[in-house]
Amino acid sequence: MLRSGQVRLRVAAALALTVAVALTGACGSSADAKWHSPGDATASPGATAGPGESALTVTPAANAKNVSPAGPIGAEINGGSLTEVKLTNSSGKAVKGEFDADRRSWQVTEKLGYNKTYTMKVTATGADGKTYDQTTKFTTVKPKNLTLPYLRANYGTMLDGGTFGVGQPITVWFDEPIKDKKAAEESLTVKTDPPVYGVWHWFDNREVHWRPKEYWPAGTKVTVKASVYGKNLGNGLYGQQDVSASFKIGASHIAIADAKTKRMKVYFDGKQVKKINGKDVSAGIPISMGKDQVETGANGEKIDFRTYSGVHVVMLKHNEYRMTSASFGITDKNSPNYYDSLIKKAVRISNSGEFFHLADWNIWAHGKQNTSHGCINIGPSFIYWMFDNFRPGDVIDVKNTGKQLDPRDGLGDWQLSWKKWTDGSALPIPPEPTEGGTEATPTPDPSATP
Structure with missing residues (x-):
């Protein structure tokens, strides 16, 4: 879309070690370079040089x-x-x-x-x-249209300058549909220190994500660039402006919420947190998750209250957030599942309305029964600690609910196998490094002894 405004993102210093899965669209040059430009913009060679002459x-x-x-x-x-x-x-x-x-x-x-x-x-x-x-x-060239890429952590947070969790994907959202995904992907580069192997994946014709094969190593420094200016991204659509962002990966914070045990174990840098505010949580924080119940909504839709199983990535945090059953189709005030409430310490983990948040009205159910409408209910003894310690990009891995998270729901990137993830790239996949590199953060096995 043609725009007169400019988006300015801070450009960080180039990092020394690089694993760039997307190929760069920039062109180098030297004294003996051969230059060619789009269309008929070929070089003008001048006179042919004879022996001892210059050209x-x-x-x-x-x-x-x-x-x-x-x-x-x-x-x-x-x-x-x-x-x-x-x-x-x-x-x-x-x-x-x-x-x-x-x-x-x-x-x-x-x-x-x-x-x-x-x-x-x-x-x-x-x-x-x-x-x-x-x-x-x-x-x-005179473009038919222009597009501007946005480098985001999620739909409400830009990447530049932030510190994010080990599950954070890089998301690039174009404000116009991309016809030539290959050309667009070639304009995107990711530089990391230490080196991290990762790949781009297109979710649709506007949004492409980059993630490592495994969770990021804690402490990784990242710079991502979209060098789209002057690039034809298909059918005369050109990049409006180059943009870049730099961010850092913080310590590994991973929580595993189990619908069977009604407990949530928390791991910091791979080690289980066993005490929170002086309370023993070796068995996990007592929680209540989505109940195993279905209701018919106002438009005849079937509403399944179970929490989605799968790897969720923390997106946004709210000290207070209005939640209403009307958002997913229950508008009848006589329904036992109708509600319209202002909820405290709400942390979004998907776009389908899933949060973990303070719930002091059903503490009797925490650790014993799943009674929520899909969120993870946490009592006042633990929610403030969770709210303070979990940031965007941290991982909430939900188990044993019987309903799977859609990879397109929020940041469900980790729901895709590595094979399916790489199948979503528009470019050939470079070989994975076999030597060196830094160990990535593994997903803790909830059944293992910490």
Whole structure:
């Protein structure tokens, strides 16, 4: 969508160690580079060099059209040096660029505009002392439409500058449907320190996620970039602006909620937390989950109150949150399942209305009976500690409810096997590193002895 506004995301320093599953769309250059641009924007080779002569090459060629404003745009000489290079827009304003160390090549260092005409004047001195002069004009591409990518932790939280849990996927959401997913994925890069192996997965034609094969190692530093400007993402849809984000993975916080035991065990960095506020929780925090009951909603839909089994990722936290049964179809005030309440310490773990939250009205059921409408009820002795210690990206793994979480529900990325996850990439999957790297955080086995 064409927009005049700009989204600005802080660009972090480049990280030393990199595992980039998505291929970069950027082009490198050197003194002997061969440059080509989209459409008919090929290089202008100048005169053919004879023995002992130099050859001046200007990119793009004279009168080229549909040139990508992201380049490559520049000039080079295979002997001698460039004396002066001046690139100007239609108003005569100079565009910034820089020479290499020996002045044999020059490249533009700022992105050009879409649908603009530019003039490049180049003067060079060959190795034989001969003077070369060349002037070219070219026009950049006019997009049919523009799209802006958003780098998000979830639908309510941007990634940049945050600290997230070991289950946090990277989500990129485009504000226009993407026709060429391969081109879009090629523009996305993920750099991590230490190296982490991961892959992109498209959930639809707007949203693509990146996650490691296993949970992130605690302490990982991450930078993600969407270098979409000047890229044709299909049918004349171009990137509006490059964006980037940097974030960090915090300590491993994983909770395993079991519908059979009505208990939730908490693991910090792989070790079970056995005391909370002086209370013994070796058997797990007593909880009450979704009851095994079905009711017919206002529109004839069947409403199953069981909590979804599967790996949930913490999304948003609310000190108070209004919850109403009307949100999932129960509007009859005479129904025993009707409610409209302001709930305290509510932590969202899916988009289908699942939270863990304070429930002081059914403490008798905690650890004994599942009575909720799908949420994880926690008593006042433990909910404040859970609320303070669990952040977006932390993991709530629900077991034994008989109803499975949809991978598209919230951040259900971990519901997909690695094979199904990699099948969702638009690019060939690079081989997994066999040496080095850092051990990822495993999912604790609730049946194992901590």
